Amino acid sequence: MERRRRKRRSEAVLVVAWCLFLFATFISVSGVENKCSACNAVAEELELGLLNEKPRNHLDMRHRLDAKGQRRGKVIDYRVSELRVVELLDGLCDKMQDYTLHKLDSTKHEWIKVSDWDNLKTDKQEAKAYSKDISSYCGRLLEETEDEFAELIKKGSVRIGEVSKVLCQELSGHCSKTSDSGQAENYDFDEGEL
Structure with a gap:
């Protein structure tokens, strides 16, 4: 019984770690x-x-x-x-x-x-x-x-x-003629789009 609880707890920890990894990956892919x-x-x-x-x-x-x-x-x-x-x-x-x-x-x-x-x-x-x-x-x-x-x-x-x-x-059209060319205000871009 104790063994099953430990196994479930480690599975839960793995699921949480996996979710955090996916979230971190999503942020770094941006x-x-x-x-x-x-x-x-x-x-x-x-x-x-x-x-x-x-x-x-x-x-x-x-x-x-x-x-x-x-x-x-x-x-x-x-x-x-x-x-x-x-x-x-x-x-x-x-x-x-x-x-x-x-x-x-x-x-x-x-x-x-x-x-x-x-x-x-x-x-x-x-x-x-x-x-x-x-x-x-x-x-x-x-x-x-x-x-x-x-x-x-x-x-x-x-x-x-x-x-x-x-x-x-x-x-590319990524800059308009009036945009500030040297500054990035936020850090966030999708993997699939430019």
Whole structure:
């Protein structure tokens, strides 16, 4: 009899622990309600990619030889190539794991890039959870906008200083033209939506 009570009590504890785990998971799966701030953090990382681009030669796609031994194919300007787009976007969301949510006061937050996680003054576990959230957000943002964004890059329509406007206002619509681009007021976004 005593054994059954202990077993029921441990089952109840497990159910409560499981419910708390699910609740905590639901909270950590959520993200920034102000998607504008998160989008601007992604745009900032893209800006860094554009700034750090090294000059590249044209891509020589002339690999075939015709009957006379002449090379046939295209020479593509790197700046309008698919390779450039891939190099800019590849690993972008992994780089977002260097960002976390910084609380300015009780109502205002901003996404900041962390240079040294060991010197972080806030709760490191919570900060790492935020970094995973913005990385997931980045993946969903790119999934939603990648085709159009890639075409704009290839056309030369995405310039340094304008990435946020193109990505966050025009393509995703996460920022209005009058929104405060750097502040996240609340932290809450659904896994399935951007």
